[in-house]
Amino acid sequence: MTKTTQPPSPATDRPSGIMNQPYLLLTLSALFWGGNIIAGKYAIGELDPFELSALRWIVAFLVILPFAWPSLRAEWPEIRRGLGWLAFYGVVGFTSFNALLYGATNFTAAVNVAMIQAAIPVLVMVGNFLIFRVRASALHMVGVVLTIYGVIHVATHGAPARLIGLDVNLGDALMLAASLLYALHSLMLRYKPRIGWMTFILTTSFFAALSAVIYQSLFSTGLSGLVSATVSMSPRGWLVVAYVALLPSIVAQMTYAQGVELIGPNRGSLFINLIPVFGALLAVLMLGETLQTFHLIAAIFIIAGIGLAEYAARRNLRQILKPQ
Numbered sequence: 001m002t003k004t005t006q007p008p009s010p011a012t013d014r015p016s017g018i019m020n021q022p023y024l025l026l027t028l029s030a031l032f033w034g035g036n037i038i039a040g041k042y043a044i045g046e047l048d049p050f051e052l053s054a055l056r057w058i059v060a061f062l063v064i065l066p067f068a069w070p071s072l073r074a075e076w077p078e079i080r081r082g083l084g085w086l087a088f089y090g091v092v093g094f095t096s097f098n099a100l101l102y103g104a105t106n107f108t109a110a111v112n113v114a115m116i117q118a119a120i121p122v123l124v125m126v127g128n129f130l131i132f133r134v135r136a137s138a139l140h141m142v143g144v145v146l147t148i149y150g151v152i153h154v155a156t157h158g159a160p161a162r163l164i165g166l167d168v169n170l171g172d173a174l175m176l177a178a179s180l181l182y183a184l185h186s187l188m189l190r191y192k193p194r195i196g197w198m199t200f201i202l203t204t205s206f207f208a209a210l211s212a213v214i215y216q217s218l219f220s221t222g223l224s225g226l227v228s229a230t231v232s233m234s235p236r237g238w239l240v241v242a243y244v245a246l247l248p249s250i251v252a253q254m255t256y257a258q259g260v261e262l263i264g265p266n267r268g269s270l271f272i273n274l275i276p277v278f279g280a281l282l283a284v285l286m287l288g289e290t291l292q293t294f295h296l297i298a299a300i301f302i303i304a305g306i307g308l309a310e311y312a313a314r315r316n317l318r319q320i321l322k323p324q
Helices: 022-042 048-076 076-082 083-104 110-117 119-133 138-157 170-191 198-220 223-231 237-263 265-287 292-321
Strands: none
Touching: 022 048, 022 083, 022 110, 022 237, 022 265, 048 076, 048 198, 048 223, 048 237, 076 083, 076 223, 083 110, 083 170, 083 198, 110 119, 110 138, 110 170, 110 292, 119 138, 119 170, 119 265, 119 292, 138 170, 138 292, 170 237, 198 223, 198 265, 237 265, 265 292
């Protein structure tokens, strides 16, 4: 964000209507991303995880291409310098994460998928410490431990001792792997080229579509199978593809970018924690899943852990910024 010497004019420089409501924008982003889990459940019987991932990113790329083309040409020198990282984000954070997430929905409850996803912010904190040596306070580490235990409690269905024998549901294990990949993606965003959000989505969705087609060819029914699945899809299947290609892939990115622009990344990032909340609520409301006792116990640990970790991080930031 550039600094200006004169305050912006509300009539000309400030966004109007919904685009000037940061809390609504950030909540919508979390809602759309939480709905991605439900879409994975609805796709069962229509598309396998690799087919859904391929169609999602192909459609997303084609939809955003005409809108982002002018900025792509303008920002091409910066894009070219960061092409390797943009490919990394598309392959790891977009295709691989979502293929594992959609695969997880085939083997475990959507509530589990949503709650395990709550580990991502904490895994990012751990990664910052291990990879970049970002120091963490004792209170911060307590929050990390509580959240990780909560996720383990979900993955083992309330019996953490099962982890010793690696007796974990395949779907829960896939979602744990997906969370690790997305945490790695988030950690590496510090190397993101200085380009606009629309150009970022265009380039990363290109690499996501390319890698999704490769995954489809190697691990699923191949290109012919993808074409056959697309032709034979029911209206429900098309609705699922439209949802995941438009709302989580494009609209949520736009509303999140605008929300963060309005209130800053430190406050805006808190809304990421709403994704598992919305995912779990939608699973109950739309799929008829039930919250079991181990879900509630895990939720207490996860919420307490994230709360402590966020509080510790913000307290440390205030101490750094405090005038000496």
